[in-house]
Structures are given as C-alpha cells and as structure tokens.
Amino acid sequence: MKLEISKYLKDIKPVLNELLEELLKEFKYVSILATDSFGKKFIVSKNTVSINDGAFIERGFVVKVYNGVNYSEYAFNYINKENFNSIIEEIKKNSKNSLDDNINIYKVIDEDEVKFSKGTEIKLHPKDIGDKNILESLSKIKDEGLSLSENVVDFRVFYEYMNVNKIFLSSKKDLEQSLMWGNGMCLCIAADDNGNKIGTRIFSGAKGGELLNDMNGIANELVDETVKLLSAKKIVPGEYDVICTPDITGLIVHEAFGHGVEMDMFLKDRAKSKDFMEEYVASDIVTMHDGAASIEETGSYFFDDEGNMASDTIIIKDGVLKTGINDSLTALALNEKPTGNGRRQSFDRKAYSRMTNTYIEYGNSTVEEMIKSVKYGFLIDSAESGMEDPKNWGIQCIANVGKEIKDGKLTGNIFSPIIITGYVPDLLKSISMISSEFGTSGTGYCGKGYKEWVKVSAGGPYIKCKARLG
Numbered sequence: 325m326k327l328e329i330s331k332y333l334k335d336i337k338p339v340l341n342e343l344l345e346e347l348l349k350e351f352k353y354v355s356i357l358a359t360d361s362f363g364k365k366f367i368v369s370k371n372t373v374s375i376n377d378g379a380f381i382e383r384g385f386v387v388k389v390y391n392g393v394n395y396s397e398y399a400f401n402y403i404n405k406e407n408f409n410s411i412i413e414e415i416k417k418n419s420k421n422s423l424d425d426n427i428n429i430y431k432v433i434d435e436d437e438v439k440f441s442k443g444t445e446i447k448l449h450p451k452d453i454g455d456k457n458i459l460e461s462l463s464k465i466k467d468e469g470l471s472l473s474e475n476v477v478d479f480r481v482f483y484e485y486m487n488v489n490k491i492f493l494s495s496k497k498d499l500e501q502s503l504m505w506g507n508g509m510c511l512c513i514a515a516d517d518n519g520n521k522i523g524t525r526i527f528s529g530a531k532g533g534e535l536l537n538d539m540n541g542i543a544n545e546l547v548d549e550t551v552k553l554l555s556a557k558k559i560v561p562g563e564y565d566v567i568c569t570p571d572i573t574g575l576i577v578h579e580a581f582g583h584g585v586e587m588d589m590f591l592k593d594r595a596k597s598k599d600f601m602e603e604y605v606a607s608d609i610v611t612m613h614d615g616a617a618s619i620e621e622t623g624s625y626f627f628d629d630e631g632n633m634a635s636d637t638i639i640i641k642d643g644v645l646k647t648g649i650n651d652s653l654t655a656l657a658l659n660e661k662p663t664g665n666g667r668r669q670s671f672d673r674k675a676y677s678r679m680t681n682t683y684i685e686y687g688n689s690t691v692e693e694m695i696k697s698v699k700y701g702f703l704i705d706s707a708e709s710g711m712e713d714p715k716n717w718g719i720q721c722i723a724n725v726g727k728e729i730k731d732g733k734l735t736g737n738i739f740s741p742i743i744i745t746g747y748v749p750d751l752l753k754s755i756s757m758i759s760s761e762f763g764t765s766g767t768g769y770c771g772k773g774y775k776e777w778v779k780v781s782a783g784g785p786y787i788k789c790k791a792r793l794g
Contacts, residue, residue: 325532327443327502330360330489332383337491339403340385344493346412351419353390353432355494357629359383359671363486364450368462370470370478375455378486379769380779384671388630390432391419395653399672430656438633441500442626446532450485450506453533458483461536469512469543475551477520479543480511483536486779492631499631505622505779506535507767510542512550521740523550523724524706526571528766528781530620549725549738556740559726561794565701566744567694567729567786570763574782575707575721577612577682580748582770582782584714585614585639585648586665586677591657595714600645606752608643609687616664616680621781622766623680630666630675637663643753651677667778676772684784687758694757694788696732702793703727703734704742707765717748726793743794751791759786 340356347354363378384401396419400411450458462481469479484507492499508527513520525546527538568576581597589595597605606612616625616634625634630652637649650658651666654677667678695703706724713719726739744751766781 325446325449327446327487327504329441329491329500329502332360333358333489333491336403340491340493343408343411347387347389347415348495350416351389351391355388355492355631356385357671358385358491360489361486363484365482365484366458366462367480367482368459368466369480373459378484380486382670386671387415389415389419394428394430428657430653433652435494435496437496439498443502444504444530446504446534448533450533458536465510465539465543469510469547472544472547473514473551475514475516475554476512476547477515478513482509485532492627494631497631499627501626503625504530504532505766506531507622508535508539509767510539510546512546514550514554516554518554521550521553523553526765526767528622530622530624552738553740556738559739559742559793563790563792565698565788566791566793567698567703567788569705569786570783571707571765572704572721572723573684573784573787574765575710577684577784578679578782579710579712579719579721580752581612581639582679582682583712584717587648587650587658587660588654588677589714590648591654596717597645597648603645604643605645605749606640606643607755609758610640610643610752610755611638611685612640612683613637613685614639614649614679614682619681619764621681621764622779623781628664628666629668632662632664632666635664649677649679651675669776669778673776676776678772678778679770679780681764681781683764683782684758684787686760686762686785689757689759691759691761691786694759694786695729695734697757697788698729698732701729702739702742703729708741719748719751720745744791745794746792751789754790755787757788761785
C-alpha cells in the first residue's frame with residue numbers, strides 16, 4: 325500500500341500556489357512548507373490501558389522569503405480567502421532587511437526544477453487494524469510477559485505510529501510526500517528482595533501496522549534477561565576489549581559523530597571535527613553514513629523541511645573524515661552543497677542541520693569470530709542514553725547489559741550498568757572487526773541541546789573495539 329498525500333493538503337494546495345504567486349511579485353525567493361501529521365500512541369501495562377495522540381501531531385504552514393540580505397520566515401496554522409491578504413501583509417512587514425552587524429548576509433537560494441509526489445510503501449495501515457485490535461495485540465504480549473516469572477512485577481508494551489504529510493512549493497519546486505513510521509517497545513520490570521531492574525526490547529521502521537508482528541515472540545527472551553539482571557555484577561573500571569551490538573554501535577555513532585558533524589556547529593566553532601577533514605579519525609575499516617535516503621527507517625523522508633532532496637552522505641570513508649551534514653543557510657554560508665538535513669521540530673520552528681539515519685557500514689566478520697577473538701572482555705547490549713562534547717570530542721554512553729567474555733566464550737555472567745567513555749578518535753581507531761550482521765533502531769528522538777526534537781535512527785553492525793568501561 326502506497327501512502328498518498330492527505331486530503332487536507334490536497335484541498336489547500338491551490339490556495340498555497342496562489343499565495344506563492346503573489347509573494348513572488350515582491351521577493352526573489354519564496355518557499356512554502358505545509359505540514360499535516362497525525363498518529364496515535366498505545367500503552368498497555370499491568371494496570372493501565374491508554375490511547376494518546378502521537379508525539380508530532382501538527383497542521384500548519386511556514387513561508388520563507390529572501391529580502392535581498394537574508395531570509396525571514398512567517399508561520400501560521402490557517403489560511404482562507406478571509407485572511408489571505410493579511411498573511412501577505414504580515415510576511416512583508418516581517419521581512420524587512422537589516423544591516424545590523426549581527427545579521428548574516430546570504431545569496432539567494434538557487435534551486436533545480438523538481439516536481440514529484442511520493443509516498444511510503446507499507447503493508448498495513450494502523451487505521452485499518454483498528455484501535456481495539458491494536459490494544460488486544462499489545463495486551464497478549466503483556467499477559468505473556470507477566471506470566472513467565474514470579475519476579476516480574478510489570479510488563480509494559482508501547483506502540484506508536486505517525487503519518488507525516490508535507491508539501492513544499494517554490495518557483496522551481498512542487499514536492500509532496502506522505503510518510504509513515506512506527507515505534508514499539510516492550511519493557512519488563514523485575515524485582516526481588518535486593519531491588520528491581522528494567523529490561524527493554526525496541527522495534528522501529530518506516531512501517532505501518534506490520535510492526536506489531538515484529539513485537540510478537542519477544543517476551544520470553546526479555547523476561548529471562550531482566551530476571552538475570554537482578555543478580556548482575558558491578559564492573560571493575562578499566563579498558564577492555566568490547567563487542568558492541570548494533571544497538572550500542574548506533575548509540576556510539578550518534579553521540580560520537582552526530583552533532584559533531586552538523587555543520588551549523590562549524591559556523592559557531594563548536595565542533596572539533598571541522599579541523600579534521602580529510603584526516604583519519606577511525607580505523608580504515610570504518611565507513612559511516614547519514615542520510616534520509618540511505619536506508620528505510622524512522623529518520624527517512626524524500627525531501628527535507630527546506631525542499632532539499634534526501635541524500636546518502638558518506639561522512640567517514642575508510643576511516644577518513646570526508647564531510648558533514650547541513651541545512652540550506654549553513655550550506656550557503658560555507659559554500660557547500662545542501663545535504664538534505666534541514667529539519668524542523670514543527671512547522672513553526674526554525675530549520676537546523678540535523679541527523680537522519682546515522683550508521684556504520686557492515687563488514688565481513690561473523691559475531692562468533694569476534695567473540696572467539698576476545699581473551700577477556702564484554703559483549704555490550706541494550707542502549708540506555710548517551711552524551712557528547714563536540715567541542716572536545718568526548719563521549720559517554722550508558723548500556724544496560726554487559727555479557728562477560730573469557731577465553732573466546734560467553735561465560736553467562738552479566739554486568740550492569742555499563743558506562744562507556746573516551747575520546748572519539750581513540751575509540752573509533754581501535755575498531756578491529758566489523759560484522760556482516762547489521763541492524764538499526766529508530767525509536768529515539770534527538771534534540772539540539774535540550775530542544776528542537778526530531779525523529780532519528782542509528783545503528784550498524786557488531787563492532788569489536790577497545791573502550792574504557794565503568
């Protein structure tokens with residue numbers, strides 16, 4: 325099933341084209357982004373059943389115009405014949421240029437002519453399944469989890485979907501896209517006399533209701549792991565040989581090179597990476613991508629919020645740092661080609677250089693070979709959170725599970741929590757093996773600091789490296 329642009333945007337598009345024509349009489353560059361997004365979030369637990377609106381529901385418009393010096397934007401959430409002229413007057417009033425010393429001077433955006441209407445291919449629309457059936461499916465998973473161990477005090481199951489519809493119009497572009505992404509999570513809470521532990525399994529993709537099928541059959545594995553965490557040991561801090569699952573690889577990649585290669589950080593001198601272009605920053609077996617068109621995940625789209633085509637940007641090639649990612653104004657300021665990474669939290673928020681799907685390419689080792697190569701170390705799994713310092717290239721990642729490896733075999737001992745710290749190039753240069761097995765996760769959201777949240781995914785293969793654990 326191919327998604328089609330929403331009826332609301334179809335119906336309003338002639339009015340937006342009329343608005344575009346009127347503004348082009350006054351300004352050399354005009355663009356209009358129209359958004360209509362809707363979705364739901366479902367939660368079931370031992371004592372709760374709820375259905376809420378999705379995280380990014382919105383309906384509105386933003387107009388960008390070039391005033392001869394720089395760009396101004398005007399956002400609004402309703403347009404018709406009655407307020408049409410007043411919107412034009414507000415745009416004109418707010419677009420007056422300024423030669424203040426703090427204002428950047430930009431060239432006019434030069435666009436290629438592009439016209440298309442594209443939609444995500446999904447197998448099953450959540451609306452066709454129905455809210456009642458979705459809740460029943462989640463409840464079956466929950467009931468199974470609760471029944472598997474007397475140590476389980478709660479088993480929670482989450483499912484969320486969003487249908488994102490956008491139109492972008494300018495003098496040279498007429499773009500439409502209808503996207504869908506889905507998130508799922510199973511969360512197990514286990515307890516004994518010494519306390520409680522939480523285990524999770526996450527699911528994501530550019531998918532519809534078919535994501536619910538991915539969540540079936542995971543309860544037994546999750547409960548077993550969570551109960552074992554009750555007796556988990558504390559790790560002795562030090563440097564170890566480490567094998568990271570795709571979940572942890574994604575966390576490291578996101579924190580190590582995420583914001584650090586968002587090129588608006590270059591302009592603000594807040595990213596060390598800008599001084600390392602064309603230098604080795606990782607092992608020569610490492611190639612890293614970011615791009616909405618690179619894979620199909622929750623960070624995927626056909627065009628960004630500034631009308632730039634989605635791309636597949638190779639940030640690191642064979643260990644060498646090649647480029648960053650940018651939005652339109654950053655690209656103009658740096659005389660770079662836009663990479664299609666201009667993203668807004670919502671139609672009434674500024675576009676920033678933002679990550680999409682960030683991952684390391686797969687290699688040719690097997691996981692078994694990687695484990696056999698470790699004299700003493702850990703297999704790290706279940707990402708919790710992370711922090712980075714783009715200015716100094718420090719990193720801190722927290723994982724929930726560390727499985728002990730001794731003499732090339734998993735011992736069965738579990739350590740928790742695991743904190744990975746270090747200097748980014750040191751960690752990435754230590755990567756010595758990369759698996760052919762590959763995976764991504766897009767259940768998270770990424771903020772620009774503490775705000776400007778957007779949907780992203782991250783991942784890659786299993787990697788073997790040296791890391792400081794604590």
